[in-house]
Amino acid sequence: MKKFIRSVGFALKGLRYAFITQLNFRIQVSAACLAIALGLYLNINTQEWHWISLCIALVLVLELFNTGIEALVDLVSPGYNKLAGHVKDVSAAAVLMMALFTLITGIIIFLPKLLLLFHVA
Numbered sequence: 001m002k003k004f005i006r007s008v009g010f011a012l013k014g015l016r017y018a019f020i021t022q023l024n025f026r027i028q029v030s031a032a033c034l035a036i037a038l039g040l041y042l043n044i045n046t047q048e049w050h051w052i053s054l055c056i057a058l059v060l061v062l063e064l065f066n067t068g069i070e071a072l073v074d075l076v077s078p079g080y081n082k083l084a085g086h087v088k089d090v091s092a093a094a095v096l097m098m099a100l101f102t103l104i105t106g107i108i109i110f111l112p113k114l115l116l117l118f119h120v121a
Contacts, residue, residue, distance in 0.1 A: 018067050024095070025063050032056040035106060042113045051109060055102035062098050066091045 018025045039052055069091040077084035 014064070014068075018064055022063070022067050025060070025067065028059050028063055028099075032060065035110075038110060042110065042117070044109060044113070048109045051105050055098075055105050059095070059098050059102050062095045066095050 019029065035052055035056065039049060044052070070088055073084045073087050
């Protein structure tokens with residue numbers, strides 16, 4: 001049990017590191033909080049909650065992987081290296097692709113409800 005508690009502590013340390021050092025992670029956490037608040041306000045259904053929670057989890061997980069990859073690349077290649085730059089760019093692109101999918105999912109779920117709320121439909 002001690003080993004498990006220590007591993008949870010290390011994971012929380014990693015979350016703290018990402019939150020403190022990565023502006024994008026803080027923005028994504030803020031966007032997630034906004035999506036959750038909007039979902040509660042608009043009373044989205046269970047299926048919609050599944051999509052929203054999956055998108056939130058995947059964006060944050062990918063950003064954590066991106067942060068780890070960037071730190072590892074900086075460790076093994078502290079100077080400029082074109083290939084190291086490609087690794088970082090591809091890692092960031094993965095986050096961007098998921099963020100775009102999440103944005104589209106949010107539009108599909110929230111926009112019709114917001115239009116009805118404001119009687120625009």
